[in-house]
Structure formats: structure tokens, C-alpha cells
Amino acid sequence: MSLDTSWYTEIHTAQGSAFSLKIKEKLLDEQSPFQRIEVYETEGFGTLMTLDGLVMVTDLDNFIYHEMVSHPVLFTHPDPKDVLIIGGGDCGTLREVLKHPGVTRAQQVDIDEGVTRAAERFFPELCESNNDPRAELYFDDGIKWVKDAAPGSYDIIIVDSTDPVGPAEGLFSAPFFRDCHRALRDGGLIVQQSESPLYHKKLIDDMRATMRGTGFASTLTLNFPQCSYPSGWWSATLASKNGDLSTFRERDAAAKAFKTRYYNAAIHRAAMALPEFMRS
């Protein structure tokens, strides 16, 4: 059965697969200096935002990604206060980070102000913490931001980027990781979205090797479902400036005072399990 033009389709060329969402209406189509930003009202997934034609966020399933790119790293660090988010322009990660009362400052540095303006308009619930006094929103080049940061500025760096093509390509490179390592305090942690375990195992392996090669002491890849991303299965890879990553503040996670829809302490532990084919 072929799909007519009432469907938005994202083709994953290397795997010969595609994911489609039936569209009610296109709400926005604008070319920013960096990328094409489109917003749709879908039949079953609520609002959808795409960047250069690739799904960035949908109402239905963004909670899984946003919770898994933030709470595991925050509950792994013993006492995170200063958090830097690179990318994350839809502000959903920022909202999750600020659920942690111990965080005193969360800087979000996305290169494209257009993404945040679109999120404020079409995903207001993701932006509900943008006015938190601890939130600082910057629209700047994240690679340069980290390069210019004073050594030991952050407890946690979250790289919430698009795929490693276009504006985000440099966020997957050794110089960037080296700068992140320097910008972190002792005990600091970085986490980066690391694509699909099924489709992009080599990218994950390479990212882990690059992180270790740029001074990080250990790495840990977390897996979780993400329906609207290629293969429906996604990952985030943590690296520690020093120390190991085999434990987290499990009691604090179990006793968290804020609500989540996917994350809990058992899910955190579960996301750490590597399938047999990823162990090699």
C-alpha cells in the first residue's frame, strides 16, 4: 500500500525503512539560518516538529527521550548543581533537568533560536520551565560555547542534538569531547543522544571509543524505546570525567518528589542492560 501526500514520511535510507505520520494540517514551515523548521498537527501523535525533514519531537512520545536523556545522568552524579544543555532547543530536556531541586543553574545553548520560538508556540508544555530563575537560554554555537567555557564550569553536560549531519556534526567529534572534558568539574558527567542500537551500532561504538580517547574514564550506554525515531529504539551514552558509572543514586531515584511518565529507578537500572549483540 502506498502513502499519499496526507502523510509525513521520514525515510531511513541506509536501512531502507521509513516511518510515517498521518497529517491533519501543516502549522509552520520556515527556513531558519540553520535548518528548515516544520510543525504539523498529526492524526494520532499530536503535534510534530521536524528539522530538515527529520522528526525532532511529537506530543505522543517525546516524554521517553526527554526523561531518559536527563534523569539517569542527574541521578548518577552525586550532587549536580551546574548543568549545561547543548542543543535541546525544544526545551523539554531543560524542563526535566529543572525538576531536580538541587540544580542551581541550567544553561541551554541551542544554535537555532527558531526552534525554541516554535516550541514556545506549539509545545508550550515543554517550555513551562523556561522562566524558572535557574534557567538560562542562549542561542549560540554549542561547540564554541564549550571551547570557551572556563575549566571545571559544569557538573553535567547534556548533548541533546539532532543526528550527526548538518549543524550537529561537530558534536560527535573528538575536539568537542575534549573541550567537554575540560569544562567539567571533577566527578563531572556528560551524556549524549547516541542514535539507534539496531541501526547505528558502529556510531555508538565509535562514540564510546572517542569519549575514552579524549580522557573520559568510563562510558555507559542506556537503551530505551522511542517510537518516532529511526527503528523505534534509541540510546544515550554517558561518560564520566573520573570514576565509574556502574551505580547511581537508586534510593533518591526511587524517592523522587517529581512526576515522570517513563523514568523510574527500575527503568534506570533496566536501561543499563546491554543486549548480547552490543556486548562485543
Added chain:
Amino acid sequence: MSLDTSWYTEIHTAQGSAFSLKIKEKLLDEQSPFQRIEVYETEGFGTLMTLDGLVMVTDLDNFIYHEMVSHPVLFTHPDPKDVLIIGGGDCGTLREVLKHPGVTRAQQVDIDEGVTRAAERFFPELCESNNDPRAELYFDDGIKWVKDAAPGSYDIIIVDSTDPVGPAEGLFSAPFFRDCHRALRDGGLIVQQSESPLYHKKLIDDMRATMRGTGFASTLTLNFPQCSYPSGWWSATLASKNGDLSTFRERDAAAKAFKTRYYNAAIHRAAMALPEFMRS
């Protein structure tokens, strides 16, 4: 972007989503007495079999489903000897079951011989244990089979069915579960594929309630990725005739003498974690 006719597409109407695979060639198209069986060579997923237009199995990702519908239940039972598979005509579940040396007999009862004949031809690796002396293949109505089974015939029943429409509809009903309960020995376990946590939470909740309502002592839903099924995220629900399901033979699973590609003891434990939205 719209997809032309060189793509196979499965539309998930209720969610307004679709999953597509680019096709090189159609290898089989036949109408059995029960359903339409099609086999394709895809660009990136290897061979694909569909039943009535819905993905049943692909080379790329069937290992996850087949391993997760079999090894967790087998490592939960203390000493499984007699196993019944309802459905499972592609024989991939049978192959996994027979990796357990303690199993003395595995009966596979699929209503449609055409599925198994197509699997033998196009998925020979899934059928590599069909001639194991412990394997018994029957082509019959699984609902009637369980109804006619002597009480206490099996240690484990695996329901490896298609979606709850068409031939498989009765496999999701109370009378069938009641018959399964009777056909199981003391300590017996049933496991059934239970669709997508994201798309079909009500079905999962209903199945668990029906299992408990038909005499099963406890239930446990396992989650795992399955790229080519709706939402890319799938589940299997276990129920025990008596006894609880909170533990499994973790040491045996960790020391298993056979190879898997997804399953291991840590993954088994991980699959038992329920996301926050499924806890209610």
C-alpha cells in the same frame, strides 16, 4: 515525501502511523485457507514475511521477538520439560525453546501449514530445529488443541500469535485462558505476545485482568524493542498457574550454554521493569 509502490507499508490506523520497508522483489504471494501469505526481499531488512498485510518476521530483527517470547518464560519455570507453542508457524520460537537442553518435548500448533512451508523455504535458519527429535509440528486450531488437551499436560504454553483480529482473535479471550490454565501442570506458566506498550496499553491491561480472572495467580509484562512491529516497542505477558513471577533462574540464565543475540540475564531482569505510565 510520499512513498512509491517500491515500498511495503503497514499502516497502524488507530495511531495514524505507518512503517515501511523498501522492497527489491516479491518472492511469494499466496492465499492460504486462513490468510494471505507474502514474502519479500527488502533493501535493508533481509527477507520479510507478512500475513494479511501485517509484518510477521524480518531477517533483521526477528531475533529479539523470538528470544524474548521464549527464554524469559523458560528461565522462570524451575524445570520446563513439556512446552506447547500456539501459533509460531515461522518456527523461530520453536528453535529458541529447543536450545534449552531440559526440554523433552516441544509441540508447535499453528493453524496454517502455509506459514511453516513458506518459512522453510525463505527463513531456513528459523527452521533449523524442526527436525530435532523433541519437536512435534501440528497444523491445527490452537484453541481447540488446548481445549482438548488432558489436564496438566504442559509446563509452559507460549502463545506466539498474530494480532487479535482474524484467526488469532480467540487467543486473547477468557475461554482460551481458562483452557490453558487447565492444560498446565502445577507450577506451569503461560506467555503471550501482548502488542505495544505505547499503542495498546488497554489490551495489555485487559489481558492481565483476563488472565487473573481465569485462575492465574500472577502476571508479569515484559517489554522489549521490536523495530518492525507497530511503534517499534513490544511486550509479552506471562502468567503463572500458581506461585509468583518476581524471580527467575538468574544464575542459569547467566550461565546458559547456548548463544543468543538479544537475550541475557541482565536483559531479562531489565525487561521486567515497568515504565511509570504502565504502573497504574
